[in-house]
Amino acid sequence: MKKQFKGRRSLIASFVASALATAAAGPGMVWAQESGATLEGKADANAEVTVKNVDTGLTRKTKAGSDGTYTIVGLPAGTYNVDAGPGTEQTVTLSVASTETLDLGKLQTVTVSGTRLVETKTSEIGQIISLHDIDTVPQITRNFLEFADTVPGVVFSVDQNHHTSIRGGAQNDDSVNVYIDGVGQKGYVRSGLSGQSDATQGNPFPQLAIGEYKVITSNYKAEYDQISSVAVTAETRSGTNHFAGEVFGLYSSDHFRAETPGELNTVPNVKTPSKDKEFGLAFGGPVIKDVMHFFVTYEGKRYETPITVNIAGNVPANVVAQLPAEALGQLGPAQIKFTENLYFGKLDWEPTADDRFVLESKVRRETGDGNIGTGQAKSSSTVNDNNDTRV
DSSP: OOOOOOOOOHHHHHHHHHHHEEEEEEEEOOOOOOOOOEEEEESSSSEEHHHHHHHHOOOEEEOTTTTSSEEEEEEEEEEEESSTTTTTOEEEEOOOEEEEOOOOOSSOOOOOOOOOOOSOOOOEEEEEOHHHHHSSOOOOSSSGGGGGGGGGEEEEOTTTSOOOOEEEESOGGOOEEEETTTTOOOOOSSSBBTTTTTOHHHHHOOGGGEEEEEEEEEOOTOOOOOOSSSSSEEEEEEOOSSSSEEEEEEEEEEGOOOHHHHHTTSSSSOOOOOOOOOEEEEEEEEEETTTTTEEEEEEEEEEEEEEEEEESSSHHHHHHHTTTHHTTTTTTEEEEEEEEEEEEEEEEEETTTTTEEEEEEEEEEEEEEEEOOOTGGGGGGGEEEEEEEEE
């Protein structure tokens, strides 16, 4: 379920403060490499080339050389109006982490189309997952990496306990790295992606915050570290010159599933109470039109997953019957509980045509039961906390 809604300027301060203030007071700050697009090509000699984002008003200018060549770097993915003087105006869409070519010769007829340019000057082998793909392609989870499964050579899998993993080719999960706005999500001390490893049922990043991403399966550049199979470089969404938002909600319970094998063995057959709830919202807009914008999002999970506690190995029933009543009472259907809260906030400011400042905050809070199942009863389970704060 999605819903569009309007907001008031008077609410801006509270939205931005709630998303950014907590993280700004945190112990550390992460500096990222640029994951934006580069636009280059040819225009008239010494012409002034101007690009303007149609949604945010972000503007960049450069002067073509004496041979007509020009280059503009660090452009966020999006749709731009580009011109180098009368008769050269074009509207194009740039992709994340790409270098794209656009020649601005004078046209007889000007057509505004928003054509997505094709990157032709790279040896990288990859594929773009656009915001349209994220919004329209069906998925099992709310993990944005699931769409990478559409790229040849990449496998995204989900097991019966909601644990997800992504790998490239015949290599294991640890060979993949994900970069969000230029920041790698892989730990330097422990292998595995933040929010993906340790058999978590959660998501590594709120999907509502992802604008688009590129999956690179071969010939990636040296700037991508801690990787040997697949690089995923994503760009987060930003606020625009219009207030807009969306909400979603997913719900399922034991009323919508069949009995598990453990529940079928109980007399009478009683389902263990279970629920799957996922929900979230996103909201963004202008603080100062064409100059400063904000974007905030929240996504939550509440899982109660049924599982069967049994004795490891083929133990005869007459032996099991001799166990103390307290031990017997712990066999059979049980629950695994999991809670996740994901927060993301972004404030971008372009005071001039040459400067852009971005402040981002991501907070993940997870807690869930562990070590329940074969040979492990609820009474001996552990509680696993997974907390992550980045600015």
